[in-house]
Amino acid sequence: MSNDRTIGIVMNGITGRMGYRQHLVRSILAIRDQGGVPLPDGTKVQVEPILVGRNAEKVAEIAERHGVQRWTTDLDEALTQFGAQVYFDAQLTTVREPAILKAIDAGLDVYTEKPIAEDLAGALRLARAAEAAGVKHGVVHDKLYLPGLLKLRRLVDSGFFGRILSVRGEFGYWVFEGDWQPAQRPSWNYRVEDGGGMTTDMFCHWDYVLENLFGPVEAVTARTATHIPQRWDERGQAYAATADDAAYGIFELAGGIIAQINSSWATRVHRDELVEFHVDGTEGSAVAGLQKCVVQHRSATPKPVWNPDLAETNPYRQQWVEVPDNAEVDNGFKAQWEQYLRYVIGEGEHRYDFFAGARGVRLAEAGLESSAQGRRLELEALSA
Structure with a gap:
């Protein structure tokens, strides 16, 4: 009997060039297709992407093309109704901070593209909120x-x-x-x-x-x-x-x-x-x-x-x-995704956190x- 575990990942912003190509296709779907992230004990972390975006037609087409079962245009639904553990953000920087705060409030671990916020004050708000909530936070350092x-x-x-x-x-x-x-x-x-x-x-x-x-x-x-x-x-x-x-x-x-x-x-x-x-x-x-x-x-x-x-x-x-x-x-994006997912389940560390993002x-x-x-x-x- 397999002891593999599955992590649901809410992926916001996957209709954009970077979110789609590097993070969805070349990282998460590649991890899914290889059978998960291997762990030292021989088990694997399986991934289940949950797609979210404002354009229902685009999100639905991407989900169908790649065999992703769950998608929505409602971020609140994605964060609270699908049992996800991780939230990922590849949206425009101008809308990133409020979305990440929602994910933190929902208790999800967060991994995000950079810049993590429009200004330093916003970046520090996110870092401090994530620390206070005890969620595991990471920033892409591809x-x-x-x-x-x-x-x-x-x-x-x-x-x-x-x-x-x-x-x-x-x-x-x-x-x-x-x-x-x-x-x-x-x-x-x-x-x-x-x-x-x-x-x-x-x-x-x-x-x-x-x-x-x-x-x-x-x-x-x-x-x-x-x-x-x-x-x-x-x-x-x-x-x-x-x-x-x-x-x-x-x-x-x-x-x-x-x-x-x-x-x-x-x-x-x-x-x-x-x-x-x-x-x-x-x-x-x-x-x-x-x-x-x-x-x-x-x-x-x-x-x-x-x-x-x-x-x-x-x-x-x-x-x-x-x-x-x-x-x-x-692939550099995929390699860091695997490192971050191991960190989420307590295997190893991930030093590129929101404070590192704030320094950027x-x-x-x-x-x-x-x-x-x-x-x-x-x-x-x-x-x-």
């Missing part, structure tokens, strides 16, 4: 589970870099305006009134990447920009882009590490991956993307000499060595404030 950053983590843990000096990040690509070619991102991303903006979106990511690989952010100097002031929406209608589409940040980390990250939806790609982090240390350097990571050790570092009068003959890219995979890596919101707010005021801002510690 990039830490990607192959390139897992290799970078391995290098950091091994002491490969010696003393880490600096980090340089480049993220972004050209998002078409929508007039002569359809945009690759939804139009709300470029309207601040709908929760859009590069800083709000990506500084939450950079906060947890920097904190968990190199050290917490202690100060920020940022400059944001709206390079493309007019775009065209999904119906072909022109609209004013009121949100920033690029953010240029300098982040001062604990231990004296300086990080610089450029984020832009108005840049054309000339690098191997859409995001890359170049890390320099006294003993070696690395460049990591989402998938690959290459290194150059101190002992193999060439000795360039500046001479603008001669053509460059040094094959710099060929002087780096690729870090091997050494292990199969699952804090950095985004500080970045916007730094840009508006034209100055460096130190970050104050968050208290529970």
